[in-house]
Amino acid sequence: MSVLLILMLPFVGILLPPLLQRQGRLAATLGAGIPTLLAFGLLMSLGPSVLAGEVLLASREWVPAMGLTAGLRVDGLGFLFATMTLGIGLLVITYAHFYMKKDDPLGRFYAYLLLFMGAMLGIVLSENVLLMALFWEITSLSSFLLIGYSSHDSEARRGARMALAITGLGGFCLFAGLVVLGQIAGSYELSVILASGDLITSHDWYVPMLVLVLLGAFTKSAQFPFHFWLPNAMKAPTPVSAYLHSATMVKAGVFLLARLHPALAGTSPWFFLVGGVGIATMFFAAYVAFYRHDLKGLLAYSTISHLGLITALFGFGTAGAAVVGVFHIMNHAAFKASLFMTAGIIDHQTGTRDIRILGGLRKAMPFTMVLALLGSAAMAGIPLFNGFISKELFLKETLDLPLMAGAPWVFPVVATAGALFSMAYSVRLVHGVFFKDPTEKTPKEARDPSMGMLVPVGILVAICVIVGIAAEQTAGPLLAAAAGSTVGGELPYYSLSLWHGFTLELLMSAIAIGGGVVLYLQRARLYEIADRWPQLTGQMAFEKVQGLILSFAEGLTARLENGSLQRYIVLLLGMALVAGALPFLEHGFVTGTAELTPTNPVAIAVWALLVVATLATVFTHRSRITAIICLSVVGLLISIIFVYLSAPDLALTQLSVEVVTILLLLLALFVLPKVAPPESSTLRKIRDATLAAIGGAGMGLISWAVMTRPQDSISDYYLENATYPVGGGTNVVNVILVDFRGFDTLGEVAVLVLAAFGVYTMLRYARHTHVEGVDDMASDRYPVVLVSVSRPLLALILLMALYIFLRGHYLPGGGFIGGLVASVALILQYLASGIDWAKERMGVSFRYVAVAGVLLATLSGGAAFLVEQPFLTMTLLGLKIPLVGEIDYVMTLLFDLGIFLAVVGGTMTILSQLSHMQEDREPFDEEARAKETDPWKP
Amino acid sequence: MNHWITLPVLIPFVAAILIEIVGRHHIGARRVLAVCAGLGTIAAGAYMLLRTHQGEIFTYAMGGWEAPFGVALVADGLSALLVTLTGVVSLFAALYSMNRHDTKGKFFHFFLQMQVAGICGAVLTGDLFSLFVCFEIMLLASYNLLVYTGEERGLKAGVHYVILNLAGSALFLVAIGTLYGVTGTLNLADMALRVGELGPEDTALVRAGGLLLMVVFMLKAAVLPLHLWLPNVYGSATAPVAAFFAILTKVGVYAILRVSTLVFGSEAGVAADVLAPYLLPLAALTLALGMLGALGSLRLRKALGFLIVASIGTMLMSIGLYTPEGIAAGLYYLVHSTLGIAMLFLLVDLIARQRGEKDDRLVVARAPAQRALLGLLFFAGAIAVVGLPPLSGFLGKVWVLQASLMTPHVVVVWVAILLTSVLALVALSRAGSLIFWKGEEADDEERVPRATAFELLPVFGLLACLILYTLFSGPAAELCMMIAEGLLSPGDYIEAVMGVRP
């Protein structure tokens, strides 16, 4: 429970600094510091049991299906890292309070810092590896925020993005690798994984899994060739560098190596990958660090180098090396954090971090000088400092690598060379800043900072010295516990004493220290040589790759999604053709065995007419009015065909819809260009014609294939049951529409109303100024004869509409067709007498009629609920009316009436709105009115 | 009588009608109704989840006519999940719209509720032709929502969207016709029974029908190469509409999933595995192109559109494994990405407004006035859609990786997921750093519109949903797993609808 609390405290604390910020800087700092301190105290309370070798586990189910538990684990290794995270965290919070500028938003800074702290604790305390990966990515995210904290600085922004990209990529690889790892081990719990070492290392997926996991570790710990993000991350405020980029986050990579050491280490892939990359990084980064002029840059590369050292140690795969690795983690955290803080102090007090500018600060900043000197000594591996012990143990380990039996000198030589450069840059740091004569004046007058900044550094430096002198007594127990969980078994013999006699590693240390000093003395020559070398860095490669991907993405997107609808349609059509054709190509086209229906001359004639009219529509499409007329012919012929194919309802519907469509198209043509310009190239036309021919033929062939097959469908049921005792009808199509499948019909009506409302909305935005034509031959706008005939026709056609509507249940007709006929009667008034005249006399809003229709249909369907029948049940009751007799399909009739009204309302809304378009009206704006009636607005 | 099954359709449908009748002249009444409808839909969905989460399937015979003759509504875990999700997104979209979006056109809430009704109908119906009708309601409502403001951007995109979908509807009918012609039924469960009995001579025909149907669904779901319409359409819609559209493509995914497992599953005789060989590769390419598109977009809304495409790729790739884990992971991701994208669309609207004329274009502009707050929200949203911890997208991706690990497609899926995750990271960190870090300070504080609490409410609401979804991932994943297993052995579904086991 207290483990969970330790983990939760930083996350809960995130809210405090931003909230307390208004109470002042101190409040914000306390808001960050108190949760940290509490967590640290709680952690320390676990110390005794952990140091005694206990493993504390606390687990809660989270997502069993993924094998993800909220499992926490405190063992020696986790305890060590948690201690570092919280302990150094406390120091950094203190330091930052004094370091950060007065006008910096300190609350946000601490919030990010606590977010990071919590995530880091999560990594080191996770029992479930997926949970660990989860926290892993959060550290990348918080690092992104912290690096980009000085967001006005373009370098900072770039550095933040780069760090996120690299560590994010690594994180994704890591979680992929962990997924494989869990799959191999059969569980994502560390307890299981750590116990399955043999199973894992002998598994087929071991190497790919290892590569993925290592990508995660190497990117995080800035191992070559992924190291370049770390120097770029130095744009972060110095407390961040001190915390994340030296002591904690970058250590997550090596933590992972340590954590999984029992399960993954000891194989030759592990050795060559981890050991090789580590040693290479150690040397390379030390070499580069020597050439850095920026203090933080130097420290960054130094960090990379030391992380390489630790990585190499874990890579060696032996228990002894692992112990040393853990030990160096502790040491490095202490001296590097102190040095970063020192660098921050120098920057803070002088205004620059450039070693070439700085110099001679020993007089102005004596305290700082002492602390820097001690920290650097630890870093350089000078005896009596903690760095010396772990470095010498490291050198010793390089001497005894079974897998390097063929070339045993390689690792020792590279390691020594790395240590040599390490010495060189450490000397440079101290001498360059504090001792050599300054070349120019620093931007600010240098002097020692306040105690608040010095104390945290002092504490860390003290640790370096104390551990350096009495390692066994101070760091011993913690190391034993941490190394114990890293090795995963009995600890090998090791000695943390300063003096092991005259050994080969002592000689190597001596060479490194001496050589380093010599190298520093020769620095001028070396810089000159370095300047002449071409600058090819990982950062350049990264930016090159990123640029390439970006321009590729932009180019590809612009090319593909070019805003051409024609292309999209061609793609859709192409997909459909492929989808339709594939099965036939695979399985063959089989004509059915059913007997064919004999044909007759009339059918052939109508067919020929249809084909000609259809093709005429295509060929005349540029002369639009002609095309409309041809389309009408097609519609008419289709209606005849429907009649012929025993589908009278369809014929009626098609006829009515056709003429309303023609009206629509004519209304549109009034506004749109009357003639389309020629534009397609011949090639394009041929392509389109080919596609069209294939598409059409496909439809025809499928229809042929189906029509020639015998039928076995559910339709007999409808024929059998249409005339059911109550409410049934003889027109089966109508019964299907209003009863069997009333749901579809309700939906269909909704579609119509939606269309009408859409038209209504859209046409509020389209206006067209009508130009009155001057013509003596046909002068009257409303021809008397048309007007006169339209008057009686209104009632007559409405009567017919009623007739068709009422008969629908028994004979062809029904609500939809009746509605269209009624609409046509009304439209005739529009045509004859104009919209204003007609509208004045309608006295009803058609939109309202449409909605009322839908409501009526819905209600008549919902009436069934009252008698505990399913929605849209129509056989509810018969209605007896005197004289008239029994109308036994009341609900059906009401439903159909709803459809009728919706159709009239919808169609008339569309047409009247469309006809009204040319009037110039005020643009639609309800906002003003909305404000008056809007209850939500204050 | 399980009348509750009709509620997800009837609540928004009746609400839409009432919005027109009662709220005809009163925006306040329209808003109250919209909120009630949203809450009602959520409640109906939640109840449905409660009833179905043990794997039970309920059928409701509309009009009292048993399947396959009448239209049957079928409630199972999958439909319940989608209904609930639709309700949630619609509620927040409606709430957000009340800040100046729903007054631009008269019928905003009417269209929105109709679309909800269409979506709910589509995910509940057990009948292929009803599915078509519901799709049309949904589409027509979405057309309207796209153009209701009359802005040029929306109208231009609307022309594309409408015409392409009209062509798609024609194709839908051809597919329905073919399947009816060869099987003689429109009910999906009945069709599943009947395809099993087809002889080899009908193989090509039924498979052609099935594949054509899948093409239609892929158009709705925006699967490569039918995804190109989406970014511009979503990028041109107003914020609440775009946010709500996040659910729209998922209905396509739903249809693919439902039909390809129920009718064209692995035990469908000559119609077996119609889509299975093609879905995964297409989805992987969709994911890749979607992510490249997000990276290559010059406008943030468009980038979000591409992220939708990518998320569709992710979930369909997982579904394309056609294993219980794969489908479950796809479904899990579906919910997550819908919430995440919806939240981002709302948020981007607030951000764009505070950037002045530069709107959502990815160029240097003045930083949003509420830089810290909006930046934080953007950060959270980006985390969600990239699939980073701690939000559920990360878990979804982990699950997809787990699900594909033991299959032959492991390399494709893994490479696609890992590489595109990095692309997403780069794309969104670029966008975020450009907008929030690189942005110039506003010179005149007064002119910049600040987001009100009421505007932020839906954004926070969706974020809260994401967080809750993450916290309760355990039950959610279990539900997805139950649904997936049900889908892969459609016997229960068929029995619930038809009364017989295949």
Add this chain to the structure above:
Amino acid sequence: MIGGKKILPRPGFSVVLMITWILAHQSLDPKTLAIGAVASLLLPAFTQHFWPEALRVRRAGLLLKFLGIFVYDIIVANLQVAWLVLGPSSKLRPAFLEVPIVLENPMSITALSAVISLAPGTVAANLSGDRRTLLVHILHTKDEERAITRIKERYEGPLKEIFE
């Protein structure tokens, strides 16, 4: 809304509608008749705003006689036209006639125009803006003045008597 509503604005028209209803249904059962009666009574009331002008048949007998002549004319006209069409087109002498009219009620003008169009070889092509001249196209005529006179005597006169 324009004007007030009368309960039974056009009894004659209602009768016409009722007959139409019965013709359409071809049945005299009570249900049909009842619905038809209601519809026939209500429709004129509903549509009276669209048709405010009254048209009164003043001489019903003359109307019947006129219809008889007219049907005869139609049949003859059709035979004539058929003959003209089947013969060589080059012999046809078409012309536009400007027929001055004295009718004032638009309904009767319409009736005249309809009659002209259905009658032998003539189509009413346009009515002048002042409603005083009807432009008639004639398929074949040798004497335009006689054609005009014939139209006025044979059709306009009776129509004037019947309606005005």
Add this chain to the structure above:
Amino acid sequence: MITVALNVGFAVMCLCLILNLIRLLKGPSTPDRILALDTMYINTIALILLFGVRLEREIFFEAALLIAMMGFIGTVALANYLLHGDIID
């Protein structure tokens, strides 16, 4: 007897429709095309009536009536379009 007449009738009506279509395609003017369309509508009524007699079913009445109505409306609308550009104002 009636059958023979019907067969002749069908043949002639088909011929009529073909002639109408020829005029429609030939034009030359749009009013000509509208006229041809109008004639087609009426001829179609004839065809449907013959068909009803042939099948001995009366269910085609509505279709014929509707063709008459729709043909009229269509013709008026097209003529209005030519006369005024917009068919309704």
Add this chain to the structure above:
Amino acid sequence: MISLIEYVIAALILIGVSFCFVGSLGLVKLPDFYMRVHVPTKATTLGIGSLLIASTIYFSILRGAPAVHEILIVVFLFMTAPISAHMLMKAGLHEGLPDVDGEVEKRRG
């Protein structure tokens, strides 16, 4: 009796289609638009009339079911055909379509 009625029906059918044919032929054959308007208006209308009478007789007498609703179609056509013709004429004049003796040109000035 029956056969006489059959003859009548057959004759009416033939007369009807003949008129229709004349109408359609005229439509193709006549030289200008204004002349072409004449034929369908009359011939076709009368043709339909004959056919409708044939149909009425057929169903009412031979099939024993009263079939009078065809009359409605005739009435409707007779009401509307002249209007259609009128509107088309106006449209033709408006468009300035040429007639055989150039009268329209003259009138338009």
Add this chain to the structure above:
Amino acid sequence: MEALIASAIAVLGGSGIYLVLRARTFTVILGLALLAIAVNLFLLSMGRVAPGHAPVIEEGLELGAYVDPLPQAVVLTAIVIGFAMMSFAVVLAITAHFVTGTDHLDGEETS
């Protein structure tokens, strides 16, 4: 008869598709109208074209004598929905033309 219907569907469908592939909204709408007709005929043909009676029940006829009513109901619904969509598309074309000044599909005259 089947061949006639199948080929009519092919011609209608092909013509519709060709017009849908043009660059102007109006033409595309014409194409969609043709395509809709083709699809409706296609749907109807899925109930086979066996000669028979319209599905209006008469006494004394066997069920087998009627044509399949279900495709007819489906087509009817499809026609209505198609009409609604058509209206919407037409008005959208008009509005887009008003706003963009062109009837080109992509809202600009280029390409």
